[in-house]
Amino acid sequence: MLDGFLKGCETMLVLSGILVMVIGLMLRFNALLVVVAAGFVTGLAGGLSINDIVGAIGEAFVKNRYMSLFILILPVIGLMERHGLRERAEILISKINAATAGRIFMIYLFVRQVTVAFGINMSGMVAMVRPLIAPMSEAAVAQGRPVSQRTLDKVRGIAASADNSGNFFGQNLFLAAGGLLLIKGVMEQLGYSVELTDMVLYGLPTAICAYIVNFIRFIIFDKTIQASVARDEADMKAGKLVPNEFNILVTPEELKKEAE
Structure with a gap:
């Protein structure tokens, strides 16, 4: 039961990036910075290193570069x-x-x-x-x-x-x-x-x-x-x-x- 509770807490921490986006956009901060910050918060909460997060962002950009x-x-x-x-x-x-x-x-x-x-x-x-x-x-x-x-x-x-x-x-x-x-x-x-x-x-x-x-x-x-x-x-x-x-x-x- 305790393991299930801890797993639920970990899931909620990963979703904290959404909270960062909501607060950042409500306060009318730069949208690009808010999205990047939310990505870093989500990655860190999920146990990823800084290098892994930057690599994931770069890979996503390369795959969707035609959108630019x-x-x-x-x-x-x-x-x-x-x-x-x-x-x-x-x-x-x-x-x-x-x-x-x-x-x-x-x-x-x-x-x-x-x-x-x-x-x-x-x-x-x-x-x-x-x-x-x-x-x-x-x-x-x-x-x-x-x-x-x-x-x-x-x-x-x-x-x-x-x-x-x-x-x-x-x-x-x-x-x-x-x-x-x-x-x-x-x-x-x-x-x-x-x-x-x-x-x-x-x-x-x-x-x-x-x-x-x-x-x-x-x-x-x-x-x-x-x-x-x-x-x-x-x-x-x-x-x-x-x-x-x-x-x-x-x-x-x-x-x-x-x-x-």
Whole structure:
């Protein structure tokens, strides 16, 4: 009985790293330092030496080093935006008379599904939607006219949904997708033999139907967003909305606050 109690105490000591993380994050210390400190506390409580702990951290970093590529994308995209990436995207679309937000979303959704199906990660929201797809679709909707923040938010929401839909329905067409591997593992544990190629074939009709549904949705969006733009123009003529320095329609009260 005493041995069981002591074993339970040892287990609780190992879990003390979680307590360190909770307290550190509550006190708003540097998240990286908190995680490293929690790792050392857990390792020491589990009987590991300093060398073993450092070795385990290094081994985990090497195995998951590809995850740092996502972090490296952020400053690159930020630097490109600072040097006019969004503006160049808007200028490009403004020169194409046939461009509409819906058509941009149709093309992007197709590209997103195909690339994900081949296992190519475009980092969707970070690398494509925010710096490219959203500004291009906003320019296609505005066409040089001032529009309200409400209208811009609608465009950005549909742009995000196009990325989510393409990623969600496209990833199950990739043989090495985590979702398919998980399904295969669970089914085999239950005694059912399934092949990845069969699951991909079953996922193909769903991906096609998802594209068709979104295709129709984007056509409808092109019509409804023009009604929103017309409403913005009517409010501007009535004096309810005025353009600010970013050519976004705001109320006179909001413009006054921005000036202050």
